[in-house]
Amino acid sequence: MSSSTQGVPGLPDLTHPTELIQFGTEVLKASLLLVFLIVALGVAIALMSFALRRHQPEPMVFIGEWAVRYSQLLRGLQHLTLVLVLLVVGFFLCSTLSNRYHHWEQTKVAQVVESVAGDKLEQVAPQVRYVTQEPTTYTTQVNGKIVKVNDTQSVNRFLPLAGSQIQVKLDQNTDVRGRSAVYRVDYGADYKFVNRLKDTNNFFFEAPPLNGYSLLSNYKIERDRNRLEPTNPGDYSFPFRLQPGEETTFRVTYQAQGGPRWVYSTADQLLSNFRLTAIANFAPVDFASGIVPNEIKTDRRSTQFTWIFNDNVSVKNPFGVFTNTNPLQNTGIVPRLLLLAPAIFLWWILLLYLSLPMSLKNVAIAGSIFFACLLTLTYLTRFMNAELAWTMISLVLLILTWGLGSTRSASLAAIICTIAGAVLPVLGLLVPFSGLTLSGAGLLSAVWLAVRHWYNWYGLQPEDFKK
Structure with missing residues (x-):
């Protein structure tokens, strides 16, 4: 850890x-x-x-x-x-x-x-490869003399796809031990290729399976509804012949498991007549890599993302779908509040001492209640809003503080001290406007003490207090 x-x-x-x-x-x-x-x-x-x-x-x-x-x-x-x-x-x-x-x-x-x-399923766009002979020059030694040799070498070249029509259906399983989620993928894509070369008719359709899968099944490559077989086991390169100016269509299908993301990588190719439709049959879900879809359709059971690129578009990062999570907001606020809680307690006790004659028993009970409220707040905020939790706890705190006085006047004095010295300062450290709330609590404390001692507007008699 x-x-x-x-x-x-x-x-x-x-x-x-x-x-x-x-x-x-x-x-x-x-x-x-x-x-x-x-x-x-x-x-x-x-x-x-x-x-x-x-x-x-x-x-x-x-x-x-x-x-x-x-x-x-x-x-x-x-x-x-x-x-x-x-x-x-x-x-x-x-x-x-x-x-x-x-x-x-x-x-x-x-x-x-x-x-x-975490782990992801990444589908790489297929490529069409052909081999061409290009001239090359190198030097060698013959009978002790350096000889320049003109020769040819085989070079791999790649041609862009003329069109891509892709549809992927995604289901999610979250009940998997040790994994946040597992995707079940049903993939189907039609790729169109046009031979624009005048002197070449031998090509290879290279369509490797997606990366990151834990299970891959029913992986098929078809050309004009005829299934293609690789020349070597494990080699996903399929030879085919196509005359200049002709076009053909390849279909790629498979089912896979893995995740918990599915993305499509263009492998630095230019996309033309490209359409990708990803249907996620779960929620919450969002699009990955910041590549905004052209269309987003949502119903009760699924969300459909559609990316459409008509002509010569380059996409640098893989894009697709991932399981969205609710953002963790306001992290660090409760730990900061807990670190400042002793100072708030001292503020509150000082207000009580300056307003009411406090006995040792009352001080001990008040301190225990205050820190018990903070302990409750700490665990309530793990599954509910912190402001709402403190509002509920504050009502309990004020009800209990009412018992510090034996008469209504003394109890109201204790309530005012609790609001100014405990409720508002804690709330001020939870809400975004902390400075404004803490300033209001400080002003309320100063006004209360001035009214209580300087102007005697709220005079209390000895019988108003509990001994």
Whole structure:
């Protein structure tokens, strides 16, 4: 598996045992250091208070103030520690989900690439070959002397076809293990040739079978309804005679399996009186190589593509039919959202702290709900639209956030904070107009805080909040 399909490089992924052990070790070290600092500071204040409690009343007051501030610091430190724990755990959760989602997206992209750029059935246009004698000059050594010799050599030349009328019917089988799809091809073509040479009547009709097949059956070459046999087994070169000015018709038919594309290659020939009709009895299907058909007809069961070239047209790339797939749009949006989710969580919690008196229990529940919503979003977007999924999840989030307040006023305040701090920022990272949506969320947050604290338009009483 390539590194591009294993996740975002450099991000921790807790589904990897090595990174999980490393993360646990770092958390243990940081926790021990934090506990040591808190205990050391408390012991230092207690010792200073005990030493100065009798002889130095003024320092005792100073130490008492420090003790009170330390107690307040510990109470605030509980909230800070809880928010940091939720932030760190949320970051590792989101980074893991981002890696998993990136891996899933790259796997889907690889599947689409395999279905579009995988094996193909390529039919090469037949050619009419003749052999002519051309003069040549070379030097040789005779009796120690350099002698110039004039001779003739056999050279292969090719003549263009006067007309091609091709019809191919394609059916698709997708229930094949290890393959995205297999085509069943029914091919029939009539090729017209006119001898425009005045001194040659011996030719070879070269019509090799298509390339890339896994099964080829009923391969027949007919001239004027008479079946031709190759001169050597496996050699698809058929000799025939044609007088100057005369014309003849060859018919090529076969059934084949392979795929999942069928294309026709002109082998650098000029096409005249050419008509190719490809009938695909499946959907979705589209034309290959960007050579736009002259006609496209679609009904409930099949799609018919027709290419018509009347006179001396050169087509560089093979053209034909392939199984179309729905394009993968907006890839990378959900991994980006997950990486920025801890910052959105911090924004939301800050709004709640500035609007409502939050208890440790409420902070823990709110953080758990937020990251649970992101986890749900990650898996819902695998089979439905991300904006629609977040709209549904947002309704659940708002309903649950209503419970932060014991009265309607407090609950409305929590709803406003959730819309400005969580719903709109996440939506802004999902929609194309991210900057505009995030700007609106930031403005709504600033307006709410100003109305709440500066103008006191939305005053809340202590009984409005849950303890």
